[in-house]
Amino acid sequence: MFPIKVENLSYAYGARQALVDVTFSISQGEVFGFLGPNGSGKTTLFKILSTLIPVDQAAVNILGHELGNGVQRVRQYLGVVFQRPSLDLKLTVTENLRHQGHLYGLQGKPLKQRIQEALDQFELTDRAHEGVETLSGGLQRRAELAKATLHHPKVLLLDEPSTGLDPGARRSLRAYLNGLRNTTVVLTTHILEDAEACDRVAILNAGELVAIGTPDELKDQVSGDIVIVDSPEPEQLAPKINQRFGYATASIEGLLRIECHNGHEFVRDVVAAFPTEIQSVRLGKPTLEDVFIKLTGRRFEENGSSQDSVGLESSRTETH
Ligand code: ADP
Numbered sequence: 001m002f003p004i005k006v007e008n009l010s011y012a013y014g015a016r017q018a019l020v021d022v023t024f025s026i027s028q029g030e031v032f033g034f035l036g037p038n039g040s041g042k043t044t045l046f047k048i049l050s051t052l053i054p055v056d057q058a059a060v061n062i063l064g065h066e067l068g069n070g071v072q073r074v075r076q077y078l079g080v081v082f083q084r085p086s087l088d089l090k091l092t093v094t095e096n097l098r099h100q101g102h103l104y105g106l107q108g109k110p111l112k113q114r115i116q117e118a119l120d121q122f123e124l125t126d127r128a129h130e131g132v133e134t135l136s137g138g139l140q141r142r143a144e145l146a147k148a149t150l151h152h153p154k155v156l157l158l159d160e161p162s163t164g165l166d167p168g169a170r171r172s173l174r175a176y177l178n179g180l181r182n183t184t185v186v187l188t189t190h191i192l193e194d195a196e197a198c199d200r201v202a203i204l205n206a207g208e209l210v211a212i213g214t215p216d217e218l219k220d221q222v223s224g225d226i227v228i229v230d231s232p233e234p235e236q237l238a239p240k241i242n243q244r245f246g247y248a249t250a251s252i253e254g255l256l257r258i259e260c261h262n263g264h265e266f267v268r269d270v271v272a273a274f275p276t277e278i279q280s281v282r283l284g285k286p287t288l289e290d291v292f293i294k295l296t297g298r299r300f301e302e303n304g305s306s307q308d309s310v311g312l313e314s315s316r317t318e319t320h
Pocket of ligand 1 (some may be wrong): 016036040043
């Protein structure tokens, strides 16, 4: 049985369609990521899965319950981390956890044990009695995780968990999430590195699920290497490259993007063939953004995603 099964889910806010016929299943213990630019429908999906938006259809099944009629039974098995912090900043970490425990009917010794376990798991023991407002962003996010998992949820849902964290804190957050092996973890992100760290990823674009698979399976959809050519006259150069080398070119924000085998040879040959028409050439292995580009013909940033996202250039080496 899949802990989460969604079939042909559509959702609209009035006339605005936010999700279009979305179908996927998530397996027990998976770390599953929804990757998409702003406006792609991630938050809507997150809100539906976390039962914040009611759906009156049998399209969503969580832990064997159709959300339409089993919402109450499902909630106790869910842990939810929202984008906006839910911790009481004026209380200590332990006080926050104690309140959370009470909400789930935990008391006395069992609650004490759960709190200690959560503090250990997220390496917060030495901060247990510090006010949450004095903690760094990364530590606060770990305290959020401790709070959300205190009642041992079967499914942990996180909306953009690493937004606003520095790269070190993001890495450590990913390690904690990957360590939660008995829990099914579902997160939304527009950050490529977060998606890379998931067991499986679903790519959303304009409310549609355009691809699903492990990061490697998705990247296998893009063959070989990616070469980005910066030219003052890309429209004139594109057909010449096609004619000479047989490669199709895609023009993304004025840059020519070419999928090819033996990219290092192509870089050398294309510069030799058109020395005056090329300003710079970059070579890299496909990333999930390349998969997104291939499937949608657009870059992430075009859609206004934040500067948190990793640019196309990040993994590339520059060759002139
Ligand atoms: P994401 O989380 O990927 O940025 P959202 O799920 O927030 O995407 O949004 C998907 C689409 O639904 C967008 O076009 C957005 O403008 C629209 N939308 C989101 N929330 C509302 C709302 N409360 N009312 C109307 N439209 C909304």
